[in-house]
């Protein structure tokens with residue numbers, strides 16, 4: 518009779534091929550069984566690390582998207598300020614408007630730097 522081939526690699530069944538009921542399995546060698554168990558555990562650990570890393574990257578992407586949304590809003594606001602500044606160019610408040618526009622530009626640059634960090 519030939520050997521039962523049901524047990525996984527590294528394990529052997531002491532019963533004949535095609536036997537009824539469960540296998541009588543034992544490790545071919547304990548070193549081999551240990552190596553395989555270790556490999557399975559390391560695979561599980563690697564899977565877990567990948568899963569956590571994927572979650573971390575997703576969170577980071579969401580944060581960046583939120584920052585970009587804020588940046589977009591700031592640039593829109595800045596564009597409106599510049600339009601307003603153009604309309605009031607000849608008014609007496611010219612200097613104050615220029616200062617305001619510069620303040621907004623500095624704020625936008627600060628936000629851009631935060632996104633790029």
Ligand SMILES: [Zn+2]
Nearest residue numbers: 521523530540
């Ligand atoms: Zn068997």
